[in-house]
Amino acid sequence: MIPFDQIFVQIVNGLVNGMILALVASGLTLIFGIMDVVNFAHGDLFMLGAYFGTTAYLYTGNFWIALLCAVLLMAVFGAVFQVAALRPLLGRQPLTTILATFGISLVIQNYALWQYGPVPRKIVEPVTGYFRLFYVDYPWYRLVIAGMSAAIIGGLYLFMKYGKYGIWIRATTQDRVMSQAMGIPVPLVHTVVFAIGAAMAASAGVLFGPTTGVNHAMGFDFTLKAFVVVVVGGMGNLGGSILASIFVSLLESLATVWVSPAQAIIVSFAALILTLLVRPTGLFVPTPK
Amino acid sequence: MSTVSPSTTGTSDRTLDTRARAVGPSRGYWTGFFLVVAVLAAVPYILPEFWQRFATEILIWGLYAMSSDILIGYTGMVSFGHSAFFGLGMYGAAAALLWAKPPNLWLAILVGLVAAAVVAAFVAFFSTRLRDIYFSITTLVFSQIFYVIIFTWTEVTGGENGLTFRAPAFGIPGVFTVPFTRDGMHWFVLGMVVLSYLVLRRITQSPFGMVLQSIRENEPRTRAIGYHVERYKIVSVMLSGCFAGLAGVLYAIQNKFAAPDFVLFLISGEAVIFNVMGGIGTLVGPVAGAAFFLLMKELFSRVFYEYYLIPVGIIFTLMVVFMPQGLLGAWRRQLNR
Numbered sequence: 001m002i003p004f005d006q007i008f009v010q011i012v013n014g015l016v017n018g019m020i021l022a023l024v025a026s027g028l029t030l031i032f033g034i035m036d037v038v039n040f041a042h043g044d045l046f047m048l049g050a051y052f053g054t055t056a057y058l059y060t061g062n063f064w065i066a067l068l069c070a071v072l073l074m075a076v077f078g079a080v081f082q083v084a085a086l087r088p089l090l091g092r093q094p095l096t097t098i099l100a101t102f103g104i105s106l107v108i109q110n111y112a113l114w115q116y117g118p119v120p121r122k123i124v125e126p127v128t129g130y131f132r133l134f135y136v137d138y139p140w141y142r143l144v145i146a147g148m149s150a151a152i153i154g155g156l157y158l159f160m161k162y163g164k165y166g167i168w169i170r171a172t173t174q175d176r177v178m179s180q181a182m183g184i185p186v187p188l189v190h191t192v193v194f195a196i197g198a199a200m201a202a203s204a205g206v207l208f209g210p211t212t213g214v215n216h217a218m219g220f221d222f223t224l225k226a227f228v229v230v231v232v233g234g235m236g237n238l239g240g241s242i243l244a245s246i247f248v249s250l251l252e253s254l255a256t257v258w259v260s261p262a263q264a265i266i267v268s269f270a271a272l273i274l275t276l277l278v279r280p281t282g283l284f285v286p287t288p289k
Numbered sequence: 290m291s292t293v294s295p296s297t298t299g300t301s302d303r304t305l306d307t308r309a310r311a312v313g314p315s316r317g318y319w320t321g322f323f324l325v326v327a328v329l330a331a332v333p334y335i336l337p338e339f340w341q342r343f344a345t346e347i348l349i350w351g352l353y354a355m356s357s358d359i360l361i362g363y364t365g366m367v368s369f370g371h372s373a374f375f376g377l378g379m380y381g382a383a384a385a386l387l388w389a390k391p392p393n394l395w396l397a398i399l400v401g402l403v404a405a406a407v408v409a410a411f412v413a414f415f416s417t418r419l420r421d422i423y424f425s426i427t428t429l430v431f432s433q434i435f436y437v438i439i440f441t442w443t444e445v446t447g448g449e450n451g452l453t454f455r456a457p458a459f460g461i462p463g464v465f466t467v468p469f470t471r472d473g474m475h476w477f478v479l480g481m482v483v484l485s486y487l488v489l490r491r492i493t494q495s496p497f498g499m500v501l502q503s504i505r506e507n508e509p510r511t512r513a514i515g516y517h518v519e520r521y522k523i524v525s526v527m528l529s530g531c532f533a534g535l536a537g538v539l540y541a542i543q544n545k546f547a548a549p550d551f552v553l554f555l556i557s558g559e560a561v562i563f564n565v566m567g568g569i570g571t572l573v574g575p576v577a578g579a580a581f582f583l584l585m586k587e588l589f590s591r592v593f594y595e596y597y598l599i600p601v602g603i604i605f606t607l608m609v610v611f612m613p614q615g616l617l618g619a620w621r622r623q624l625n626r
């Protein structure tokens with residue numbers, strides 16, 4: 001007997017989680033694509049952004065202003081992070097950047113624990129109200145999350161496609177040396193891209209905050225998930241990562257119909273390992289020639 | 290994918306250590322070796338109880354760090370999932386100690402090593418097909434899989450609470466048995482670590498070890514010469530996993546418990562931290578790195594309490610940026626003679 005209603009609810013859940021994950025992963029893949037930096041602290045940027053959101057919410061009392069504050073703060077933080085820890089590593093091994101960002105991730109995690117304590121913080125959701133979805137009252141807010149994520153990713157896409165600075169970013173991704181020769185300030189582009197990635201992670205964090213609460217350990221889960229989808233989607237490939245986020249989240253949500261959520265994560269790990277074995281360049285990218 | 294470069298270590302020391310091998314270890318090296326071992330053996334007489342236990346822990350974590358140096362420093366593959374091997378060694382020892390009546394030390398070591406080796410073979414089969422960061426991510430993911438399994442399979446592994454057991458007695462079967470004292474434990478651990486060091490040193494200087502180092506320096510060329518690179522990589526992961534498992538067994542015996550926390554990602558991260566701090570590719574460097582890390586942890590815990598990772602993380606990042614050779618990296622050539 002297949003529980004169709006459960007499956008349908010889990011599909012909706014998977015899509016919502018997938019959009020949040022896509023928001024985190026697209027920043028990660030953008031950063032990897034442009035400067036070969038594997039950002040181990042990306043989930044922690046997500047977590048710190050969410051905490052900044054709780055603080056800003058405490059002061060302003062308005063969710064949307066808090067979201068904006070957290071995003072701007074994290075963009076500045078990301079820029080400082082890049083200049084301080086990653087710029088000196090440019091041209092060294094990608095593995096060195098994993099180590100440096102791993103060190104930073106330890107610092108951010110413990111800073112959050114120290115500042116905010118081990119008890120999860122909650123942000124009050126800006127949109128209350130439920131609608132009936134089979135056997136559950138499904139919160140409208142979750143659909144707002146998916147919509148907002150899609151809007152932010154869409155905005156990024158338009159910026160990259162048509163904006164002057166977006167074209168700079170794409171040019172630097174394609175050929176760092178040539179872009180430099182054409183007069184694009186490459187170090188600045190790197191910093192800005194990292195700031196954009198951090199800001200997107202922060203926006204995902206604040207949007208995600210009301211659903212489960214914010215705690216200092218959630219960063220690592222998201223780092224791991226973002227790694228999984230970025231590799232499944234093809235390292236450095238924006239569209240692939242977004243599709244892979246939705247694909248992996250759907251798999252994981254559907255798995256929770258039959259196993260516990262803690263075990264469902266193994267399904268996405270299995271997806272990663274199979275992808276690496278069968279098609280190491282990523283599932284959702286054209287075969288390289 | 291195309292941006293990944295074939296070499297996996299810094300360009301500064303791209304020389305193979307073959308010339309050094311022909312020279313052989315200097316007298317100074319052996320003097321230093323025996324001096325350090327003598328000081329470590331004298332620890333029960335000179336240090337108070339707390340620091341003696343601390344020294345034993347450093348030795349165990351040092352062995353763990355040394356095992357991952359085989360991958361990071363010699364084969365050029367950074368494993369971010371070493372805790373799986375450590376943890377499986379721990380749980381293997383726990384299973385043997387709980388099952389056998391009376392608990393037998395050598396059986397625990399054997400079972401722990403076999404468990405770690407089996408898991409290492411499984412992980413290696415998949416992960417060695419990939420290189421650089423893909424290898425790191427795959428090992429990380431595998432260690433998380435084992436963590437989830439151990440954490441959720443409560444009937445067998447005790448879940449979150451882990452397993453507790455009684456320490457076995459030290460002895461040679463049929464000859465004598467004495468229960469472990471704290472001093473005896475220290476000397477036993479010291480003996481195992483020194484033995485492992487000598488074995489690993491011999492392996493890294495053997496023709497097999499030379500092939501591993503040539504994989505690190507230039508994988509396509511090693512393949513072109515005709516070595517079966519994948520096979521060497523699998524053996525190197527298994528070797529590394531076995532010694533990490535041994536460290537896990539020793540830790541389990543010393544502390545009389547096995548817990549899922551030791552399969553968690555942070556322990557894998559610590560292996561990498563030890564290596565980077567101490568200096569990769571030296572075998573003793575990671576031990577020094579472990580000592581340095583644990584001392585800093587102890588020191589900063591007194592000032593910052595459980596947030597000691599804030600200063601330690603900053604120091605680690607600074608060392609990655611400004612001191613990629615680590616503490617003992619400057620003596621890399623001498624240490625590999």
